[in-house]
Amino acid sequence: MDRKLNVGVIFGSRSVEHDVSIVTASQVMKALNPAKYNVIPIYIARNGLWYTGPNLTQLKNFTIDNIADLAGTKETHLSPNANYPGIITPPTAGLFGKNDFKALDVAFPVIHGTHGEDGTLQGVFEMANLPYVGAGVLASAIANDKAMTKTVLKAHGLPVLDKYIHFTRREWLANRHQILEKVEEIGFPAFVKPLTLGSSIGIARVEDRDKAALHIDIAANLDRQVLVEQAVVGNMVEINCAVLGNEEVRASTLEQPVTYEEYLTFGQKYMGNASAGMKSQERVIPAPIGDELTQKIKEAGVATFKAIRGRGTARIDFLLSKDTQQFWVNEINTLPGSLAFYLWEPEDLSPTAVCDELIQLAMEEHSEKRHTTYDYKSGLIELAATRGAKGLKAKA
Ligand SMILES: Nc1ncnc2c1ncn2[C@@H]1O[C@H](COP(=O)(O)OP(=O)(O)O)[C@@H](O)[C@H]1O
Ligand SMILES: [Mg+2]
Structure with a gap:
């Protein structure tokens, strides 16, 4: 049999769905076949620090106040350097300690919402030349944005509710009145949603203008953009x-x-x-x-x-x-x-x-x-070195 693959299961992260991610990740780590994979848990705390350690596979261990106090848990880093696709764990003590590098064969992101399901983490994997489970940068980013999802699906002739508006927090603060006029055009009941969140956080069904304003205020606290759309009524x-x-x-x-x-x-x-x-x-x-x-x-x-x-x-x-x-x-x-x-x-x-x-x-x-070539010898440097960069600019 082939050697076991090192699977880095990455979860938690700076997201309002942080806790749901811990639950899903524990299900994934339990499901990964130990005969085929070495599971390397990589937990991103709410404050953005990355940790690894054998005890991070167990859901019950996450009731601890400070995860750094969990036995065997160390701070770690994933480098975007394509020559080091893996995690680097610095020594915790001692003058002569060395960084511990653990190569990963594949990353398995299990994060819901921001900083994980939205393309940002996928971008790091691309930079690191690390295989990873699931959607790439673009698909993740589109799916994470409720308005962009509608735009793309509509262009493909797929059915989406298309009576909606979306606006930035800044626009809301500056043009509250005009935005509420547009909300009234959509009609009630309507749904107010933070543009990029999940797990129903900040979502409300509103029946009138005042309720809409209240819930837009709430949504605008949770996200930089807000979407208001028609509600499906009836059965x-x-x-x-x-x-x-x-x-x-x-x-x-x-x-x-x-x-x-x-x-x-x-x-x-x-x-x-x-x-x-x-x-x-x-x-x-x-x-x-x-x-x-x-x-x-x-x-x-x-x-x-x-x-x-x-x-x-x-x-x-x-x-x-x-x-x-x-x-x-x-x-x-x-x-x-x-x-x-x-x-x-x-x-x-x-x-x-x-x-x-x-x-x-x-x-x-x-x-x-791997069939894509990223290295292209343009000859530009040699040319620029002999002619000077100024001469080249006019030609470009
Ligand atoms: N336009 C709508 N009409 C009727 N119900 C809706 C509408 N949009 C959302 N809902 C209800 O609200 C829930 C949460 O909305 P959703 O867009 O799925 O947010 P989230 O990303 O937080 O899961 C949905 O599961 C559905 O029950
Ligand atoms: Mg939903």
Whole structure:
């Protein structure tokens, strides 16, 4: 057998979804087959410091106040230098200590939202020439921006809600009145959303102008840009579809998560023995929407992933009107919670098999990139050295 691959699982980060990321990462580390991989946990704390150490694989260890106090945990760095694709851990004590360099074969980012799912970390991997799981810089950045997602999908003829506005925090502070006029044109109810966050943080359904202003203020505190869009009214359900692949992409079984209101009602009903019973009621799998709609949504999921040039995996969330059978792409998560493992289980794909496939796809993508030449001898330096840079400028 080939030697084991060093898999750097990177999680946490400076994101409001920091804690969700720790949970997903612990599921991923548990799923990675120990016969094939050495798991190297790399945790980015809320303050942006990077840590590694064997105890970072266990969810229960994250209840500690200061992660640096966890036994065996050391501060580490990932260099963007293409000659050192791995982590560098400086010595913690002693005059003659050396940096410890741990080469990584593949990075497995498991971060939701900013500084991880948005293309920023993916840019570091590109610089470091390190294979990595999941979407690249562009797809990550598009999916992270709810307005850019609409623009790109619309250009590809994919269904999105297109009565919306988005504006910067600065514009809101300067032109509150004009923006509220435009919100009224969209009509109520409307949804106010921070442009780039997830996990429903800062999201509100608003019924009037005053509520809109209040929630835009809140959203503008959480993000630099805010989106306001029409709400789907009437009998609406949400349908989520995960996809897997690079160029050949397939869709998972669909889920129908219960709506927030349904969830609450259910919670009250079963208050006595809450969590155990509620868990299975968080979603219905497969989504009970009939074969024809299921097929259409799966196709739209794959097309959405291709439109943003996705790679590896994503979960695409749809809004479906039960009244008109119309559906719209609501958002794309390039690093979905639990990596949507539960949507692959009905396809006979275990979390371990999903991780194997994601690493395989990361390796394939990286070896494909090797066919690109980055070195180009222009002869420019020699020319500039003899003629002087000034002479060249006029020609360029
Ligand atoms: N336009 C809309 N009409 C109706 N419901 C919506 C609309 N937009 C969002 N929602 C509801 O709000 C939830 C959170 O919005 P979403 O855009 O998915 O934000 P997040 O990125 O935080 O998950 C959705 O799951 C859905 O229930
Ligand atoms: Mg969502």
